[in-house]
Amino acid sequence: MSQPLIEVDGLKKFFNVGKGSTLKAVNDISFSIQKGETLGLVGESGCGKSTAGRTILRLYEPTAGSVRFEGTDIYKLSPRKMKAMRRDMQMIFQDPYASLNPRFTVMDIIGEALDIHGLAGSRQERKKRVEELLDMVGLKSEHASRYPHEFSGGQRQRIGIARALAVNPKFIICDEPISALDVSIQAQVVNLLTELQNKLGLTYLFVAHDLSMVKHISDRVAVMYLGKVVELAPSEELYSNPQHPYTKTLLSAIPIPDPEVEVNKKRILLQDDATGPISGKNDAGSGGAFDLENSELVEVSKGHFVAMPRK
Amino acid sequence: MSLDSNTVKQTAALTPDDFRKLDASEKNAEVIQRESVSAWKDAWQRLVENKVAMGALIVLGLIVIAAIVGPMISKYNYYTNDLLATNQAPSLKDHWFGTDDLGRDMFVRTWMGARISLIVGLVAALIDLLIGVIYGGIMGYFGGRVDEIMNKFSEIIYAIPYLLVTILLLVVFEPSLGTIILALTITGWINMSWIVRGEIMQLKNREFVLASRSMGAGSGRLLFRHLLPNAVGPIIVTLTLSVPNAIFSEAFLSFLGLGVQAPVASLGSMVNDALTGWMYYPWRMLFPAILISVTMLAFNIFGDGLRDALDPKLKK
Numbered sequence: 001m002s003q004p005l006i007e008v009d010g011l012k013k014f015f016n017v018g019k020g021s022t023l024k025a026v027n028d029i030s031f032s033i034q035k036g037e038t039l040g041l042v043g044e045s046g047c048g049k050s051t052a053g054r055t056i057l058r059l060y061e062p063t064a065g066s067v068r069f070e071g072t073d074i075y076k077l078s079p080r081k082m083k084a085m086r087r088d089m090q091m092i093f094q095d096p097y098a099s100l101n102p103r104f105t106v107m108d109i110i111g112e113a114l115d116i117h118g119l120a121g122s123r124q125e126r127k128k129r130v131e132e133l134l135d136m137v138g139l140k141s142e143h144a145s146r147y148p149h150e151f152s153g154g155q156r157q158r159i160g161i162a163r164a165l166a167v168n169p170k171f172i173i174c175d176e177p178i179s180a181l182d183v184s185i186q187a188q189v190v191n192l193l194t195e196l197q198n199k200l201g202l203t204y205l206f207v208a209h210d211l212s213m214v215k216h217i218s219d220r221v222a223v224m225y226l227g228k229v230v231e232l233a234p235s236e237e238l239y240s241n242p243q244h245p246y247t248k249t250l251l252s253a254i255p256i257p258d259p260e261v262e263v264n265k266k267r268i269l270l271q272d273d274a275t276g277p278i279s280g281k282n283d284a285g286s287g288g289a290f291d292l293e294n295s296e297l298v299e300v301s302k303g304h305f306v307a308m309p310r311k
Numbered sequence: 312m313s314l315d316s317n318t319v320k321q322t323a324a325l326t327p328d329d330f331r332k333l334d335a336s337e338k339n340a341e342v343i344q345r346e347s348v349s350a351w352k353d354a355w356q357r358l359v360e361n362k363v364a365m366g367a368l369i370v371l372g373l374i375v376i377a378a379i380v381g382p383m384i385s386k387y388n389y390y391t392n393d394l395l396a397t398n399q400a401p402s403l404k405d406h407w408f409g410t411d412d413l414g415r416d417m418f419v420r421t422w423m424g425a426r427i428s429l430i431v432g433l434v435a436a437l438i439d440l441l442i443g444v445i446y447g448g449i450m451g452y453f454g455g456r457v458d459e460i461m462n463k464f465s466e467i468i469y470a471i472p473y474l475l476v477t478i479l480l481l482v483v484f485e486p487s488l489g490t491i492i493l494a495l496t497i498t499g500w501i502n503m504s505w506i507v508r509g510e511i512m513q514l515k516n517r518e519f520v521l522a523s524r525s526m527g528a529g530s531g532r533l534l535f536r537h538l539l540p541n542a543v544g545p546i547i548v549t550l551t552l553s554v555p556n557a558i559f560s561e562a563f564l565s566f567l568g569l570g571v572q573a574p575v576a577s578l579g580s581m582v583n584d585a586l587t588g589w590m591y592y593p594w595r596m597l598f599p600a601i602l603i604s605v606t607m608l609a610f611n612i613f614g615d616g617l618r619d620a621l622d623p624k625l626k627k
Contacts, residue, residue, distance in 0.1 A: 057525055086527040099518035103540045104351060112536075113526040146352070163522065 003071060004032035005203050006056075006171055011065035013048075013055045025051040027227035028065070029299070035170075038197065040218030040235065042211055042250070048227040049207045050094070053173045056205070057089055058082065069171070087117055090164035094176040097154035100148035100246040106159055107144040110134070113166040133162040137192060154185035161192065165200070173205045178213060186210075190217055211254050215239055220303070223247050229297065233304040241308040356546075357620040364616020365435040367609040374606055379423050379431055381422030389415060389423045390574040398592045411584060415574075421598045424578040427571055428558045428606065431488065435495040435557040440550050442496070443503025444539065450504065451511025452534050458508070465501045473498045477560075483571045488571055491564060495557050506549050510542035544621035551614035562603050599609045 005196055008098040025048040033039045037212050043049050058074055066073045074085055093099035110130045111120070120126035131141040137158040148156055157177060164172055174193065178186040190213060196202060208214050214221055215235050222232040223246065231244040243250045245268075252268040297305040351542030358364060382389065387406070391413030401409040401417075408417035409443075446465070450458045477494040484490045511534075514520065520537055528537075564570045573580070578599040587593035 054521070059521055059525055083527040086525065089525075091525045092523070093518045093522055095518055099522050101519040101523075101537055101541070112523060116532070127515070160522075163526075166471070311405050 005035040006067040007032040012063040040221040087167040087296035090169040149190035367612035380427040420576040431561040432554040432558040439500040442500035447504035447507025451508040503590035548618040555610035
């Protein structure tokens with residue numbers, strides 16, 4: 001197998017929440033993504049998936065671990081080289097209402113990246129490039145002079161996508177890009193993302209909590225719980241043959257659009273008294289009922305990893 | 312069930328004639344019809360609709376015009392004594408606002424005083440703005456240790472009684488326009504810096520700031536292009552409300568005799584001069600006192616209106 005585009009190794013991000021307690025938002029996760037692949041990252045709210053995404057982009061400094069992009073460890077880069085690296089890695093944000101500066105026109109929102117990296121020589125060139133990007137995401141060039149509040153949620157998210165594309169990135173982290181949109185628009189945005197992937201050869205890390213959507217878009221899926229990856233497998237395999245009890249619980253929560261099946265379906269409820277990812281100085285550590293602190297990922301079948309207690 | 316079979320029958324009966332081609336206009340579904348409105352235009356429209364605030368703005372405009380033009384259109388000046396015409400009552404013929412105990416024309420002196428008050432108010436507020444925005448911006452943006460130290464420093468300054476500092480300063484230096492402004496701004500900027508700090512802290516974790524960082528934007532760009540422009544509403548409101556404060560402080564200090572020195576007039580010192588004979592010559596106190604009150608009221612009402620216009624969420 002060729003060298004992966006991005007390799008995350010032992011990544012940890014702890015937040016100090018005061019009084020000697022630490023919030024272990026991301027606690028030792030490792031995975032790699034091949035060029036052109038989409039890795040889904042799912043988990044319940046607060047399991048650390050957004051933090052993982054932001055730490056991989058170095059929007060947060062990591063507590064430990066490394067992220068190698070085409071072989072270079074991005075945490076070791078100088079600010080100048082990091083700035084150049086940011087052209088290759090971009091992010092699409094969760095809330096299209098909060099991720100666009102309300103004081104900027106669409107032209108400035110998309111054009112900002114061009115300014116920062118000096119990608120547009122003249123005003124005409126900048127305008128042309130912005131219009132090209134708007135066209136790519138299905139918006140009109142007249143929209144360039146508008147302000148974000150004049151757009152609907154789906155349109156705003158497309159502006160966010162155009163902004164991420166402005167620097168010609170190779171890798172895009174989609175941080176729950178569809179969870180703030182209604183269902184009909186979700187499909188539109190996901191289709192746009194797949195279309196762009198095919199056209200531009202993009203690699204995605206798709207963070208979400210909507211399991212069915214993740215299955216649709218991802219080649220492989222990683223399941224996160226309390227800052228740890230509990231299972232990582234090709235998406236078909238994960239959905240048909242979940243191994244870890246947490247994954248089974250999560251999958252049993254997917255609603256099925258058939259009332260008869262839904263009534264008879266057995267929901268697995270999580271029997272876990274874990275207080276969450278915060279732990280005090282002297283605590284042995286969290287991990288809940290699954291004792292994640294003392295488990296490691298084991299390959300049970302080809303490409304299918306499950307967290308198992310360490311022997 | 313009947314509904315279902317109905318639908319099925321209709322589907323079966325569909326022929327090509329039931330369809331029509333979409334005309335070109337349908338392709339323009341994404342076009343926004345409404346005229347593009349920037350945040351500023353929007354705020355201005357809300358301000359214009361607020362009749363009380365617009366009234367206050369007009370009053371302020373008239374006061375500013377009168378302070379500029381007033382002393383020019385009178386044939387008198389503010390410093391010439393006319394001992395044959397002391398304490399004249401207001402009349403339409405010569406002294407419109409009457410004269411004071413040295414026979415100086417009250418109309419000219421009142422508007423000269425208004426000039427001083429407005430200059431002090433505006434200059435002090437602008438200096439507060441400059442220091443407060445930079446200091447508060449740095450506190451809010453960098454946070455952590457930087458914020459802790461800088462915030463402690465401003466708290467210490469804030470803890471010194473402002474009147475004491477002011478009086479000391481005015482005793483040490485010659486009382487003049489510059490000294491008053493210096494005295495007012497020594498503690499005045501702190502309020503502004505706290506407002507800016509709070510706004511920046513709130514804004515810096517918003518996703519659009521993260522988005523810009525993920526693009527590789529530096530601190531300068533983030534602070535001056537993203538954070539401060541979004542905090543501009545509260546900044547302007549604080550600015551508008553700090554102008555009457557400064558005007559009042561100046562009037563108050565002048566009333567105590569610590570303000571600008573004679574023969575230059577200030578509204579506060581005129582009220583003080585008038586104290587001696589206010590039962591007999593009430594106009595000497597009335598005109599400057601009314602002008603101080605009206606100016607402050609107008610600034611406060613306008614500031615409130617501006618806040619409602621810039622941040623409509625607060626109102627509804």
